[in-house]
Amino acid sequence: MWAFGRVSGFVSLALFTGSVLLGILNRSGRPLMVLPRFSISLLHGNIALLATIFLGLHVGSLLLDSFAKLNPVDIVVPFLGSFQPFWQGLGTVALDLVLAVVVTGLLRHRIGQRSFKAVHWLSYGVWPVAMAHALGNGTDVSSGWFLLLAASSAVAVAAALLWRLSPSFLETSHARQGNLP
């Protein structure tokens, strides 16, 4: 259970990184090589769902694990854990925010664009919290492969964020800034 809990958390984080990157790319309105825009949109959502499933496996397996000593209350209320309560609490925060983002994402057509978007912005907060939880609470931090994944994910997300904030981010930014062909 302990090994499974670690690996599923690792997979979940990697998938969330992919989903964040695809979400930012999708917002730019650009297709990715052979992938059309609607495929990126579907991929973004489905990878996030897959990541959430792995997150469920991560939490579920550690709940059953005798070493992690996780209480059911730790799933909802952060910072109460017995082992490194602060770093584990960040995981709780990330889990609850992920659930909010996923549920509102699935109900987008019911709750309307405004509420969906307000909650979906939280994703930018979830990712660093999840990464901090992995770095602070994880027991594989000293291993090379973990650091490699964490560092490359952080660089990728930071680069995507800088691109997101740059004036040329939108596919149509050139025309929308008044320069028509």
Add this chain to the structure above:
Amino acid sequence: MKTHLHIDWTSCDGRGLCAELLPGVLDRDDWGYPVARGKVGRERTDVPLRDADREAAREAVFLCPRLALSLLDGKAPETGKQVPGQ
């Protein structure tokens, strides 16, 4: 009754997913917004669909990142209002 694809222009941001899913129906202007091929006036907002395009239009309604699309199934689009510039 014919199905129409309604474009809510206050929501639309010209992301281009609909034009990819309905390449025969929608083109994009220079700013990325959808333009119904060969249509003018009202029919650019309530785009008439052929039966063959209905499934793709449903996908577009589902995937539109701004929820700007809706299907008017069997309902005649509102005709009372005049669109400015016509």
